[in-house]
Amino acid sequence: MILSSVIETIGKTPLVELSRIRDVLKLDGRLLAKLDYLNPGFSKKDRAAKETIEAARARGELAKGQTVVELTSGNMGTGLAIVCGVLGHPFVAVMSEGNSEERARMMRALGAQVIMVPQAKGSKPGEVSGEDLALVDVEAQRLTKELSAFRADQFERFENTQAHETGTAPEIWEQSGGTITAFCDFVGSGGTLGGCARFFADHDVRCYGVAPDNKEHPIQGGGYDMPDLIHLKTANLAGTETVSGQDAAKYAQLLARHEGIFGGYSAGANLAAAVQLLRGPEAGGVVAFLVCDSGLKYLSTDLWSEMHAQ
């Protein structure tokens, strides 16, 4: 089959059983990983980018050739750069200097203009805080006004959750033959967890948030310590698993070494949380999670330089 553009390759990612890790860790239950790092922008955020831009164009809210602006940790921006590039919209990504440099390079290669915002006083490179993100938001708001642009607004717009309610979650349900009993996801905007939780609510799948155990952490893409996320307001979550930055790295390394799956920090955080669930409230169950992005996005970070996994 010949597709009309790369946008059509977004979603429908494979679901893989982690039986090697299950055996190494002697777990009671099953782990299923959804390989969203195989999307064209190498992250799950391609789904939200596609849904948001296509819906805004269909509604007439985004005019032909109009500029798009978004605050991003790099992944939403990469998805938007791809979708906007193909559909003919100039795209401006606003990102914290705390996010890894390869993300900015990739967005520029895809045609985006990338504005880097200095971190708040006291913040560390590689560790983007809620405060850092607030500074990025101020700049994104200013640019949206100045350029009369469309703001993709992943923290506000419904399409961010919709992409996962109508895509990610039903795909997992169908691919697993309706066998999963729990799902967990590291929270950034909460779009993935909120959208999946809406679908899974009708299928008796318990949904858990994943959060860092510390305000300062290396898990890019989330863990901003925002208690009032719109996308999680109506989600009926079973609980939240906390994970240390060191465990996120250790489990990302386990995933690479034993399963050949090269994910980023948040994939490691999700796996660590899924293992905690099988060792706790979900013992004997089937836990699904996302490999949110590619380990290639972290070659300049400590993720692959310090080996934590045995």
Ligand SMILES: Cc1ncc(COP(=O)(O)O)c(C=O)c1O
């Ligand atoms: C690598 C990574 N993991 C997790 C998340 C969090 O996903 P969500 O915004 O759907 O909560 C993001 C969001 O940008 C991300 O880039």
